[in-house]
Amino acid sequence: MNSTIETILNHRSIRSFEDTPLEDKTIRTLIESAQQASTSSYMMAYSIIGVTDENKKQALQEISGHPHVTNNGHLFIMCADYRRITYGMDEEVRDDVEKNLENTEHLMTAAIDAALAAQNMAIAAESMGLGMCYLGSLRNDITKTDEILNLPGHVAPLFGIAVGVPAEQPEKKPRLPMEAVYFENEYKEHKDIIEEFNQNISDYYASRSSNQRRDTWTLQMQRRFKKPVRMDVTDFLKSKGFNKR
Numbered sequence: 252m253n254s255t256i257e258t259i260l261n262h263r264s265i266r267s268f269e270d271t272p273l274e275d276k277t278i279r280t281l282i283e284s285a286q287q288a289s290t291s292s293y294m295m296a297y298s299i300i301g302v303t304d305e306n307k308k309q310a311l312q313e314i315s316g317h318p319h320v321t322n323n324g325h326l327f328i329m330c331a332d333y334r335r336i337t338y339g340m341d342e343e344v345r346d347d348v349e350k351n352l353e354n355t356e357h358l359m360t361a362a363i364d365a366a367l368a369a370q371n372m373a374i375a376a377e378s379m380g381l382g383m384c385y386l387g388s389l390r391n392d393i394t395k396t397d398e399i400l401n402l403p404g405h406v407a408p409l410f411g412i413a414v415g416v417p418a419e420q421p422e423k424k425p426r427l428p429m430e431a432v433y434f435e436n437e438y439k440e441h442k443d444i445i446e447e448f449n450q451n452i453s454d455y456y457a458s459r460s461s462n463q464r465r466d467t468w469t470l471q472m473q474r475r476f477k478k479p480v481r482m483d484v485t486d487f488l489k490s491k492g493f494n495k496r
């Protein structure tokens with residue numbers, strides 16, 4: 252196994268960091284790594300905001316509810332971004348372009364581009380011995396997150412990435428069996444595999460070193476999806492010129 256794969260297979264989210272800010276050259280390496288990810292049609296449809304202002308970090312932590320939003324080596328926020336594509340564009344096509352950007356397809360493209368860049372950053376960070384945790388919880392109040400970052404039209408916050416020197420080493424979290432995520436040629440129902448996985452994951456939750464509980468993956472999903480969540484996101488995205496049709 253080579254060291255890249257070892258880094259990838261050693262991943263676990265880190266939610267407790269030493270009080271050590273990342274050096275500028277580390278931040279630049281992480282951004283450069285993110286930028287080298289493949290990007291749909293060379294659109295590079297994302298921006299990354301580094302948040303260093305303590306008041307902003309505090310406000311973002313209140314939205315997220317997670318202490319690792321303020322306690323980290325550096326906080327990055329990944330945003331979908333089509334703002335720059337109209338810079339300098341011919342006036343006569345601008346209206347058509349803005350109308351076309353309303354298509355859900357373009358929001359998907361920006362979210363995919365941003366996620367690929369983010370995961371490049373995550374692997375780069377972990378390869379340097381740093382830890383990281385994604386922060387979708389910034390969408391608990393997406394409008395407020397947007398305001399804090401002062402994002403213009405056609406730019407929307409997607410998720411954060413807290414990076415820093417790990418102050419914990421949690422166990423690796425088990426993943427679904429490969430037979431539940433990889434199929435040849437066509438989709439295959441796999442209820443029995445999930446039942447077996449639930450048994451295994453319940454043993455993991457009962458025996459792990461911290462935050463032990465009785466739980467299964469299906470119960471987790473049931474709790475997650477039985478109530479509506481973040482119902483304001485659709486209208487917010489529409490207000491930014493995304494996902495209107």
Ligand SMILES: Cc1cc2nc3c(=O)[nH]c(=O)nc-3n(C[C@H](O)[C@H](O)[C@H](O)COP(=O)(O)O)c2cc1C
Pocket residue numbers: 262263264265266315317384385386387388389410423424
């Ligand atoms: C898009 C995304 C958003 C996430 N948001 C949060 C978050 O807001 N807070 C948090 O503590 N973890 C967050 N996570 C981390 C997941 O909970 C974690 O990756 C998952 O439970 C698997 O654990 P592992 O990364 O340790 O293997 C997020 C992960 C992703 C991919």
